Amino acid sequence: MNHPRWLTPEQRHSWIRFISVLELLPGVLDSQLQHDAELTHFEYLTLARLSEAPERTLRMTALSSATNASLARLSHVIARLEKRGFVARTPCPEDRRATNASLTEVGWQKVVETAPGHVATVRDSVIDALDAADVADLDRIMGRILSRLDPTNRLRSWGTE
């Protein structure tokens, strides 16, 4: 066929709603965190991932996979978080090209203080709008989309287990 395969009306309707959420939700998450903790959603995510890691430490590459970010982006972000005392960078002994990022005590406290408000926002804006079946459906659907977006499955530890 020389025409593209357009979307069906159902697909189109669903897609438009989906990108509306994609457009609106980041703003909601960012502004709550910015207001209450002076953190970007991505900065919070970074701190949260570190807080869950063994020794609260991860190599830059591992952290960038865990947060779906490019190394360049992560490098800028960690630089900012380091300036504020939440994260410390130390050279990795096994591989001298590599850098370990670890959460400081101050950074840990920041996560502890910030998490409840963030979870409340996640509930308010998303989770509490959904029943158990919705949550299961969302999980299934996002899993299918992720397999297209992230064919190498860098996220398998969180997303595909």
Added chain:
Amino acid sequence: MNHPRWLTPEQRHSWIRFISVLELLPGVLDSQLQHDAELTHFEYLTLARLSEAPERTLRMTALSSATNASLARLSHVIARLEKRGFVARTPCPEDRRATNASLTEVGWQKVVETAPGHVATVRDSVIDALDAADVADLDRIMGRILSRLDPTNRLRSWGTE
């Protein structure tokens, strides 16, 4: 309770997958459009909305609602699109505070050229991963989330009809 209501494991798993998609998908859409048409996803959306409007014209406020953008953001974007000849701004005769943005012929051609590649990307990265039931579920779930994110229902013409 003085503890926040944490997420259940199912909710948490679903949420993490969801924000992974939220983090990855905009990059995929943006880079295809940037590469093939030198447009942002948001710029494309703006042109697409105009192309569907009567006379291919909308007032700035209406267009900002249709695209989920602040007026400030839209103003910058329209300024860029105007410089490139895709959009023209004309003062609105009925209300001299208002501005009409309309798609030029060049802008219309741009949409016509760009749409097929964009739809193909949408299919590749999302829609073709989903069966009919998934699409219906996604539609339902995003509708529920939108009702939280957009309580005033500015999007009703597209999202809630």
Added chain:
DNA sequence: GCTTTTTACTTGTAGCGTCAAGCAATGACT
């Protein structure tokens, strides 16, 4: 009719992300 408020939009600035380029260490290959 004159102020006050609201609506519609624009503009400047500051901050974050992407891209391209770079460097240094490592591994592979000969």
Added chain:
DNA sequence: AGTCATTGCTTGACGCTACAAGTAAAAAGC
């Protein structure tokens, strides 16, 4: 052991978005 490619990360410049402040017109109040 010497070259070449790859990996791990950093840096700088540029572009887009959010935020704050400003202008101008219209509507509302008195």
